[in-house]
Amino acid sequence: MVTIHIPLLLSLLLLCSMVTLHAQTAEEWLQRVDRHMVLASAEYRATMTVHLPRGVERLFRFEGKVVGDRLGMMEFLEPPRQKGTRYLKRENNLWIYFPRQDRTMQIQGHMLRQGVQGGDLSFEDLTESGAMLDRYRATISRETDTTVIILLESNDMTVSYPYRELLVDRRSSLPIRIVNSDAGNRPIKEVAMLKTERFGDRIYPVLTEIRSLLVENKWTRFEIEDIRFGVEFPPETFTRKMLER
Amino acid sequence: MIAIRLAWRNLQRNRRRTVLTSSALAIGLTVLIVQLGLLDGTDQQSINNLVAYDVAHVKAFAPGYMDQDLPGLDHTLSGVDSLLSLLDGTRDVVAATARLEMSGMLIHGGEELFTRVVGVDPVRDGDVFGTLRAVVEGRSIQDETPVALVGDRLASDIGLGVGDIVTLLVRSAPGALNTRTLPVVGILSSGHPKVDQFAVYVPLSLACDMALLPDAATEIAIRTERLKDSELVSRTLARIIPGPDWRAWDDLAGDFIRLARMKRTAQGIIIAVLALLAAVGIANTMIMAVHERTREIGTLRAFGFSSSLIGRIFLWEGMLIGLIAGSAAVIIGVAVVSYLGVHGISLEAYGDMDIGYPIRDAIYPVINAGSVISSFIFGLVLSLLASWGASRRAARGQVVRALREGSL
Numbered sequence: 001m002v003t004i005h006i007p008l009l010l011s012l013l014l015l016c017s018m019v020t021l022h023a024q025t026a027e028e029w030l031q032r033v034d035r036h037m038v039l040a041s042a043e044y045r046a047t048m049t050v051h052l053p054r055g056v057e058r059l060f061r062f063e064g065k066v067v068g069d070r071l072g073m074m075e076f077l078e079p080p081r082q083k084g085t086r087y088l089k090r091e092n093n094l095w096i097y098f099p100r101q102d103r104t105m106q107i108q109g110h111m112l113r114q115g116v117q118g119g120d121l122s123f124e125d126l127t128e129s130g131a132m133l134d135r136y137r138a139t140i141s142r143e144t145d146t147t148v149i150i151l152l153e154s155n156d157m158t159v160s161y162p163y164r165e166l167l168v169d170r171r172s173s174l175p176i177r178i179v180n181s182d183a184g185n186r187p188i189k190e191v192a193m194l195k196t197e198r199f200g201d202r203i204y205p206v207l208t209e210i211r212s213l214l215v216e217n218k219w220t221r222f223e224i225e226d227i228r229f230g231v232e233f234p235p236e237t238f239t240r241k242m243l244e245r
Numbered sequence: 246m247i248a249i250r251l252a253w254r255n256l257q258r259n260r261r262r263t264v265l266t267s268s269a270l271a272i273g274l275t276v277l278i279v280q281l282g283l284l285d286g287t288d289q290q291s292i293n294n295l296v297a298y299d300v301a302h303v304k305a306f307a308p309g310y311m312d313q314d315l316p317g318l319d320h321t322l323s324g325v326d327s328l329l330s331l332l333d334g335t336r337d338v339v340a341a342t343a344r345l346e347m348s349g350m351l352i353h354g355g356e357e358l359f360t361r362v363v364g365v366d367p368v369r370d371g372d373v374f375g376t377l378r379a380v381v382e383g384r385s386i387q388d389e390t391p392v393a394l395v396g397d398r399l400a401s402d403i404g405l406g407v408g409d410i411v412t413l414l415v416r417s418a419p420g421a422l423n424t425r426t427l428p429v430v431g432i433l434s435s436g437h438p439k440v441d442q443f444a445v446y447v448p449l450s451l452a453c454d455m456a457l458l459p460d461a462a463t464e465i466a467i468r469t470e471r472l473k474d475s476e477l478v479s480r481t482l483a484r485i486i487p488g489p490d491w492r493a494w495d496d497l498a499g500d501f502i503r504l505a506r507m508k509r510t511a512q513g514i515i516i517a518v519l520a521l522l523a524a525v526g527i528a529n530t531m532i533m534a535v536h537e538r539t540r541e542i543g544t545l546r547a548f549g550f551s552s553s554l555i556g557r558i559f560l561w562e563g564m565l566i567g568l569i570a571g572s573a574a575v576i577i578g579v580a581v582v583s584y585l586g587v588h589g590i591s592l593e594a595y596g597d598m599d600i601g602y603p604i605r606d607a608i609y610p611v612i613n614a615g616s617v618i619s620s621f622i623f624g625l626v627l628s629l630l631a632s633w634g635a636s637r638r639a640a641r642g643q644v645v646r647a648l649r650e651g652s653l
Contacts (some may be wrong), residue, residue, distance in 0.1 A: 157419035157457055182419040183457060187440035188414065214424065215413050216355040 026138035026150050032173035033166065034131040036203050041067045044227040045077075050119035053217045060117060065231070069130035071238040077101040082117075097243045103243055119220040120189060120210040122160070135159050146170055157183055172196065172203045179213075187213050199229060247292065250415035252561035255534065263566065265285060266530040270570035271577070273519040274624045277580025278617055279585075280512055282610035286586065287602055288505055289611055292472075292498075294437040294603040298374035300497040301466035302475040303482065305489035310463065318347050319462070320455055322489060323463045329369070337469055337478045342370030344593040345452040349415035351395075351445055356403045361444045362415055364452020373468045376440060383407035383431035389448045392430040398605075400432050407432060413445060417457040419485075425455055438605045465489070503569045520623075522632040523570075531563055531635035542639055544589055551554035556640030563632020564625060571624035575617055585610045 045063040052058070061078035065071075072089035076082040084099035092105040115122055132138075136152035136159075143149070152164040161180035169176050178191040195207035204227065212218040235240055256263045297301065305328075310320040322328065325343045330340040337440040343365035350357050367386045371377045377385045377394075386394055393413070395405055405411065417423045429445065435441055453459055469478045472494065495502060535542070542555055578613045589607030 053357065068266045154421070157417060157421040159420060160416075160422050162421045182414075183417055183423040184425050188422060188424060210359075214352045214414060218355075218357065 003092045016188075024148070026140045027133065029140070029148055029150055029168055029173070030133045030136070030138045030166075033175055036172075036174050037205075039066050039229065041233065042227060042229050043211070043231045043233075044223045047078075047223045047225065048116075048119060049115055049221040049223075051217070051219045051221070053215055055217075057074065058117060059151050065233060065237060066170060067238070068235065071101075073238055073242065082211075084245050088133050088240065090238060095240065095243055102244075104240070120212060120218075121220055121222060132164075136164065141165070147176070161189070166193060172207065174203050188211060197229070204229075204231060248328070248540060248557040248561050249565075251558045252565055255538075255558070255562055256565055259534070262530055262533075264571075266526050267566050267570040267573070268626065269526040270567065270624060271521040272571040274571055274574030274620050275578045275581070276517055276519060277623070278516070278574060278620045279581050279610065281616035282582035282586070282612060283590070283608065284505075284508060284512060285572070285613045285616060286610035287508075287604065290436075291501055291505070291602045291605050292610060294435065295501060296494055297400060298379070298435050298437040298440045298495045298604065301373050301565070302469040302472055302494055303467040303479045303491060304494075305465040305467075305482070305486075305491050305568065306463065307538070308465055308488075308490050311490060311492065313522060316346075317346075317461070318416075318458065320464040321345070321456075321458055321459075321461045321463055322465060325460050325465070326385050328465060328486070329388050330487075332465070332467065332482075334586050335485070337474065337481065338467055339470060340369065340468045342366045342369035342373045343449060343468055344370070344464050344466060345449060345456060345461065345497065346463045347415050347452070347459070349413050349445070351399070351403060352405050352412040352414060353405055353409060358403050358444050359443075360382040360399065360413075360617075361439075362413055362452060362455070363444050363446050364449040364456075366449045373466045376435065376446060377432045379440070380431040380434040383429070385431055386446060386448055389450045391425060391427050391448065391451045393427045394431045394433055394446040395429050396433040396444055397432050398442040399445070401428070402442075405432075411445075413447070413455070415455050417455065418461075419457055421457065423455045423457065425451065427451075435605045436605055439529050439603060441605060458563065471494055501603065520627055524627055527563055527566055527628050527631035528634060532631040532638070534562065535559060535635045535639045552640040559636035559639045560629065560632055563628045563636070566632075567628025569612040569623040569630070571621040574624065575621055578618060578620070579612055582610045586612065 008078045015083065027102045028089050040115075043065050046061070048060045048062070050058045050060070054074035059078065060076060060082065062074055062076045064074040072087070074087040076085045078141070086097045088095045088097070095104050096107060097104045104131045132152065136154050137150050139153075141149040141151045147170060148168045150166040150168060150184060154162040154196075163181035163185040165179040165181070166175045167177040168174065174196055176192065176193055179185045179187050180189040180191065190213055192209045192211070193207075194209055195205065196203050204224075206224040206227070210220045210222070272359050303323065305540040307320040307322045310316050313319065322343075325486060329343060343366055347362050349360055351360040353604060365374075365377065365386060367388055368378070380394065382399065386392060391410060395411075400406065407429055410426060411429055412424055412426045414422060414424045423448075433440060433446070447455075447464070467478070467482075469475055475493040476495065479491045479496075502605055548550070584636040586609050589609045591607050592605060
């Protein structure tokens with residue numbers, strides 16, 4: 001005859017649930033975030049609205065193709081002045097093709113990280129997608145029933161933001177808000193995921209706002225109109241020939 | 246002597262024509278003198294600004310730095326302190342300093358401007374550059390305290406004043422973004438647009454911190470005894486301290502030198518056109534004189550004047566026109582250049598537009614004795630050449646035909 005000891009059973013259940021709660025380490029959370037955010041390969045069409053402090057707003061529409069953080073191709077569709085301008089990224093090199101002048105310019109090193117068209121997104125941001133787990137050490141700072149705050153510290157100073165704070169939604173495992181900080185851990189940019197959509201088992205932000213914490217009233221809004229994941233690109237997609245076609 | 250006397254009298258016989266012909270040449274020569282003064286002044290001002298605020302006499306860079314279209318922190322000099330100590334003991338080097346320059350954003354409230362952040366050595370920089378002495382408001386950088394100096398045009402663009410707090414955002418050498426919030430302690434006005442409009446100066450140690458590059462610099466700048474020795478000193482330094490990429494000022498100011506050359510070529514074309522017009526005027530006057538005085542030439546020949554003397558009389562007439570015009574042009578031209586040299590030619594109409602020269606606000610022409618003398622000689626030679634044909638024609642004339650038919 002087995003005697004069931006109710007208080008002991010309850011204690012065991014409570015312990016089990018606590019173990020489950022804490023089973024998610026910071027790395028695991030980051031892994032889940034990366035699973036949603038990292039684009040092994042994708043093709044998208046998007047608009048970028050750059051809002052400058054004096055109320056000037058610039059709208060850019062473009063389509064892009066990305067293969068991880070190695071290859072990327074982007075082409076402006078709007079405004080008419082920029083139409084046809086293409087960016088090709090291969091490893092650490094970036095080429096820009098200007099159709100009006102039929103000229104290609106190569107950008108290297110630090111220039112890759114300059115903001116595009118005065119906005120807060122760099123050439124690199126628009127043409128690559130890398131895993132955060134590869135670049136940062138993660139620790140959990142705070143947890144609530146619905147969110148987890150993860151602090152990221154880069155392994156070196158080669159990333160734009162060596163310190164980041166991610167507010168991750170427990171349910172979707174997607175960051176709702178990211179605060180990007182500089183080499184001295186001073187916050188400089190805040191990224192808010194304003195709208196997400198489910199694509200199969202992946203949830204991906206389709207409307208993102210990047211707000212400067214240094215310049216009053218300056219933000220960039222990035223809205224994805226259409227995106228396809230896991231696209232197989234022909235080998236010539238990311239070549240100078242295609243850039244200058 | 247008789248040729249000169251007769252030539253002078255002939256000129257006086259037709260005063261109005263002489264005045265008109267001389268005036269046309271005088272105007273052309275005056276324009277030439279003023280233009281040369283303007284070009285000489287622009288060149289002098291540009292070179293002064295370039296050397297005092299930008300390229301120094303000689304500079305050293307890390308290999309590869311100057312090969313980039315937009316130099317950044319990808320190629321920097323390390324071990325700067327030991328390099329400076331080495332230079333301090335080198336003959337021909339009067340002073341040396343290190344600078345670290347990088348692109349960045351200057352942020353103030355809701356304003357954000359692209360800028361060059363320049364780290365300067367508070368102790369050494371003044372011995373090579375004039376930047377730290379160009380403060381017109383507030384004070385300069387005196388030590389390593391984190392403060393900023395801003396050019397007056399940049400300050401006005403972003404609404405900055407002494408005591409305001411600004412944020413500098415830069416991309417460090419490894420790639421991480423870095424910011425610093427600093428007080429503006431001084432406003433600069435150097436006359437060089439690159440300094441006044443696009444740069445923010447901070448202590449070198451702070452720039453190194455922001456770039457995450459301790460004891461590094463993007464350049465070592467050197468002052469030599471004389472500017473004209475810079476090429477030689479650059480070559481000497483490259484031999485005794487191999488490694489860095491040594492460059493003399495004229496190598497670094499290549500764009501300006503090319504532009505100056507281009508302007509001189511364009512000016513040469515204008516001068517050629519002016520000279521042609523003036524020469525046509527003189528030639529016309531002289532041909533008319535020969536034509537009008539055909540019988541007179543015949544009479545002179547009948548009195549025993551040789552054909553070469555007749556020719557010389559007309560040559561002297563042309564030369565005297567050149568002399569009168571040249572003298573007037575020198576007096577007027579020097580007066581105009583002197584006046585403009587003091588009051589300047591305002592560049593305000595150009596606003597912030599890049600005129601290609603490292604100059605802003607005003608151009609101050611200078612009197613260059615060489616330019617004035619060469620303009621004067623040019624006027625004489627031009628007159629001589631323009632009257633050559635007429636004098637030959639006068640000299641070649643037949644006495645009998647000239648007296649009987651009135652034609653040579």
